[in-house]
Amino acid sequence: MKILVAIKRVQDYNIKVRPKSDGSDVDIEGIKMGINPFDENALEEALRLKEKNIASEVVVISLGGPKNQDVLRHGLAMGADRAILIETLESLQPLGVAKLLKAAVEREKPDLILLGKLALDSDAGQTGQMLAGLLGYPQGTFVSKVDIAKNKISVTREIDGGTNILEMNLPAVLTADLRLNEPRFVKLPNLMMARKKTIETIKATDFSVDSSPRLKLLKVSLPPARKEGIKVNSISDLLKKLNDKEGIKL
Amino acid sequence: MLAEHNEIELNDSIYKTITAAQSWKGEIDLLVMGKNTEKVAKTASNIKCLNNIIRVDASHLEHLLAEDAANIVSNIGKKYHVILAAHTWFSRNFLPRVAAIMDVGMISDVLKIENKNTYTRSTYAGNVYATIESLDLIQILTIHISNFQATETEGGNAEIIINEAPPPLNLSYWKTEKINKSDRPALVDAKVVVSGGRSLGSEENFNSILSPLVDKIGAALGATRAAVDSGYAPNEIQVGQTGVVVAPELYIAIGISGANQHIYGMKDSRIVVAINNDPDAIIFQFADYGLVADLFEVVPELTKLISNQ
Numbered sequence: 202m203k204i205l206v207a208i209k210r211v212q213d214y215n216i217k218v219r220p221k222s223d224g225s226d227v228d229i230e231g232i233k234m235g236i237n238p239f240d241e242n243a244l245e246e247a248l249r250l251k252e253k254n255i256a257s258e259v260v261v262i263s264l265g266g267p268k269n270q271d272v273l274r275h276g277l278a279m280g281a282d283r284a285i286l287i288e289t290l291e292s293l294q295p296l297g298v299a300k301l302l303k304a305a306v307e308r309e310k311p312d313l314i315l316l317g318k319l320a321l322d323s324d325a326g327q328t329g330q331m332l333a334g335l336l337g338y339p340q341g342t343f344v345s346k347v348d349i350a351k352n353k354i355s356v357t358r359e360i361d362g363g364t365n366i367l368e369m370n371l372p373a374v375l376t377a378d379l380r381l382n383e384p385r386f387v388k389l390p391n392l393m394m395a396r397k398k399t400i401e402t403i404k405a406t407d408f409s410v411d412s413s414p415r416l417k418l419l420k421v422s423l424p425p426a427r428k429e430g431i432k433v434n435s436i437s438d439l440l441k442k443l444n445d446k447e448g449i450k451l
Numbered sequence: 452m453l454a455e456h457n458e459i460e461l462n463d464s465i466y467k468t469i470t471a472a473q474s475w476k477g478e479i480d481l482l483v484m485g486k487n488t489e490k491v492a493k494t495a496s497n498i499k500c501l502n503n504i505i506r507v508d509a510s511h512l513e514h515l516l517a518e519d520a521a522n523i524v525s526n527i528g529k530k531y532h533v534i535l536a537a538h539t540w541f542s543r544n545f546l547p548r549v550a551a552i553m554d555v556g557m558i559s560d561v562l563k564i565e566n567k568n569t570y571t572r573s574t575y576a577g578n579v580y581a582t583i584e585s586l587d588l589i590q591i592l593t594i595h596i597s598n599f600q601a602t603e604t605e606g607g608n609a610e611i612i613i614n615e616a617p618p619p620l621n622l623s624y625w626k627t628e629k630i631n632k633s634d635r636p637a638l639v640d641a642k643v644v645v646s647g648g649r650s651l652g653s654e655e656n657f658n659s660i661l662s663p664l665v666d667k668i669g670a671a672l673g674a675t676r677a678a679v680d681s682g683y684a685p686n687e688i689q690v691g692q693t694g695v696v697v698a699p700e701l702y703i704a705i706g707i708s709g710a711n712q713h714i715y716g717m718k719d720s721r722i723v724v725a726i727n728n729d730p731d732a733i734i735f736q737f738a739d740y741g742l743v744a745d746l747f748e749v750v751p752e753l754t755k756l757i758s759n760q
Contacts (some may be wrong), residue, residue, distance in 0.1 A: 214676075214693060217711045218575040227579050238693055295547065296556045318702045321692060321712075324574055325559045326543055331551035334557045334731050339622035341545050355626070361458050362637045363630035367516070369623035380686050394570050415556025417584045424573065427718070430739040437726065439740055447722050447739075449701055451486065451668050451757050 202349075202371070203258045205311035206281070207302055208240040210265060210272045211322045218322075220421040227421055236272045239317025241279075243377040245384040246347055247315050248280045255349050256313075258282050262305055264298055266290050270400055277395035278387045284398070286308075289405035289412075295323070297412030299331035304408035306336060311372065313354070318343050318376040330377035341370035345380040346438040453524065453536040453546070454483045456491040462594045464537030466601035471594045473602075474564040474653055475533055478502040481609070484523055484616075486513035492611050500602060501609040509616035514625035522549035522617055528553060531589070538593035550591045558585060558592040576692045577715040597698045597719045634666075638688060641671035643701045646690050646717070649677040650727065650746060652708025657683040661705065661749065664754040673697065675713045691716035709734030726750065 212218055213233040221228045236244075250256040261276035263269040269293040273284035287301050306314060319326035333340035345364065346357035355368045359378050403413065432437045443449040452472050455462035465481075472479045480503040488508045495504045507523050528549065529535045536671040538560040550557035560677065568585045570592065631637065633754050638644060645665050651657040651675035657678065658748075665672045674684035676691050690697055692712040702720035709732055717723065718737060725738035728745050736743040742749065 212575065214576070214712050215710060217578050217585075218581055227575060265463055294556055295552060296554075299685055324576070324692070325547075325557070326551070327547035327557055327559060330545065330547035331557075333517075334521055334548035334551035337622075340548065340621070342517070343540070359540075360628070361639065363628065365514075365628040366626040367623045368626055373623075379689075407569055415586050416558065416585060419569065419582045419584055420576075422580050422582070424577060427737055430723070430735065430737075432735075432741045432743065434742075435744075436742070436749050436756055439742055439753075440756060442740060443701075443722070443724070448700075449722065 202252070202256045202312045203260070203310070204250065204256045204313045205306065205309055206240070206244045206247050206259060206261050206276070207314070207316045207328070208244060208261055208263050208272050208276055208282050209237040209317070209320045210234050210263065210269050211237045211320055214238060214321055214343050220423060224319070224420045224422055226418065234268070236275050237317050237320045239319060239379060240376050241317075241384040242379060242381045243283065243315035243317050243375075244276055244279055245382045246377060247313075248385075249382065250347070250349065251280070260285060260309060260311065262302070264289065264293055264301055264405070273400050274362065274392070274398075275387060275393045277398050278391040279385060286399045286400050286402045287405050287408075288402050291405070291412070292414060293412060294414050294416055295325050295327035295331055296415060298328050298334055300410045300412050301405055301408060302328070303335045304410050306332075313371060314374045316374070318378050329374055333374035336372075336374070339373045340369055341369065341373065341375045343378045344375045345378045347381070349374065410419060452479060452481045453534070453542060454481050454491065454495060455537065455539060455541040456483065456485065456488070458485065458487045459490065461491050462492055462537070462539070462541070463601075464539055464596045465495075466498070466604060466750045467596045467599040468535060468537045468594060469498065469602040470599045471561075471564060472533070472535055473500060474565055477532065480505055480531075482507065482524065482527060484512055484520060485515055486510050496609040496611050497605055497607050498602070498609070499605065499607040501607055504609050505614055505616045506611060507616045511619040512616060516625060517545035517548055518622040519617075519618045520545040521552060522620060524549045525552040526617070527614065528589070533590045533592075535590075535592050535594060537596045542593050546591065546593060553589060553591070555583060555589050555591045558590070560592045561592050562598045566726045573627070576712050577718060578711060604720050636669065636671045638671045638673055638690070638695045638697055639700065641697070641699050643668055643670035644673050644690070644697050644699045644717070644720070645670045645703045645705065646675065646707060647674035647678055647684065647705050648675040648707035649681055649683070651678065651683055654683045656747075660750050664750060664757075667754055667757050670703070675707055675710065677708075677710065704734050704738065705750060707734050708732050709737060
């Protein structure tokens with residue numbers, strides 16, 4: 202079984218991104234970037250399936266500029282067999298990404314496609330479902346457990362207040378939740394070795410796909426400031442203020 | 452509009468979604484998919500401002516698999532200018548699939564509808580608001596329900612129209628479902644959430660300090676990613692962008708510094724109380740009431756004072 206894992210390069214989860222001074226876009230110049238956490242879960246799961254001899258090959262793929270090579274190298278250092286960069290400097294949106302990934306799927310013919318459930322930058326949570334829809338494949342979203350036997354896959358999904366289990370045929374598209382697994386730490390020697398591996402680069406324009414943006418960014422701004430709070434002196438002061446001012450009686 | 456229901460009741464989010472739908476000043480139809488939808492369709496027909504209730508009912512739609520739901524919505528949706536739903540597990544699962552099939556760029560979790568094709572939504576863990584214009588003829592979006600007021604529930608007289616369900620696609624199969632039964636309320640529905648951070652120092656402290664308070668006031672227990680990563684709390688109670696997003700009446704943050712991705716998960720709470728011994732902790736910027744104190748002293752005191760009332 203061959204697995205394709207799509208990974209996105211995003212800001213570190215601890216970093217507070219701010220708008221540029223002219224409000225035209227966010228200012229991500231010089232900030233710490235890395236693999237989107239949910240995509241890292243997706244990759245970890247693919248690698249575990251390979252270690253259990255269920256998968257034979259794990260391919261990581263990322264879309265964007267040459268800087269995306271760093272997340273692909275991270276993927277190779279984690280244990281992926283191959284890495285593909287679909288290179289474009291254009292800004293991409295989920296639908297465009299899904300169309301380019303579909304083209305890559307038609308070329309690579311994986312049995313399973315894994316992605317994170319959402320990306321920390323755009324916070325849209327669309328790409329996996331869109332890809333499944335374009336391919337006409339079954340989908341499993343917000344997945345916290347994967348079991349594969351023969352050509353059938355059983356996935357546990359996080360839903361409102363609990364979980365459900367779906368069974369589906371392969372090929373299928375799954376999106377990973379954080380609870381799926383705990384991604385491995387990358388060891389330095391592996392990172393050094395990954396530097397020597399080649400990353401296959403395909404120009405996005407080589408695929409005859411219209412990935413142009415459907416959503417035009419008009420401006421970015423800071424969220425409205427929350428009304429300033431007050432400091433209380435003690436627990437009894439707190440309980441009194443909650444009761445008198447907010448009508449909350451604990 | 453897409454309706455989420457459990458065959459007995461409509462999900463409450465519908466009343467806020469209707470308010471959002473009125474932004475376009477057009478006719479609003481509600482699509483009710485599933486099995487045994489007669490009762491909820493009837494309830495829906497009484498909601499003010501709805502024109503038609505479209506029922507698509509079949510036994511194979513009982514668990515409404517994403518592939519079947521997307522198949523139905525992408526067909527019916529061709530006749531509409533706008534397809535919208537509340538941003539919940541329900542719509543998040545299949546609406547992007549609908550958008551791709553219809554070749555439309557979807558807008559997720561809209562905070563504000565600026566005009567008929569322009570929206571403001573939050574990005575980068577809530578640190579930045581983006582205002583975007585959709586270039587598509589059909590608008591497909593989900594709305595952030597806590598930003599919209601609920602509409603009146605009674606006084607409508609919508610017509611119920613029955614559409615035949617397409618046959619099952621048989622791409623995936625529902626097997627079982629497990630809804631967590633806890634004595635404590637679920638994080639997402641709780642009126643009060645008490646969350647702990649890394650300052651609790653250990654798993655033992657996390658439980659011995661927070662559990663008595665949580666149980667006394669009937670709250671749900673949450674944790675920061677830092678507390679989860681340190682092994683103090685299980686991941687399923689993580690509040691934040693990489694965990695659960697909550698919006699309770701009262702959020703009590705205990706020993707929490709206020710990391711960005713945690714703020715994202717609780718900033719919609721009506722009232723935020725923060726207890727931290729560091730007066731410069733970022734969490735205080737998001738708190739309505741802040742208490743600079745040693746949590747190991749004041750949290751047991753809080754629990755005790757409540758029990759005495």
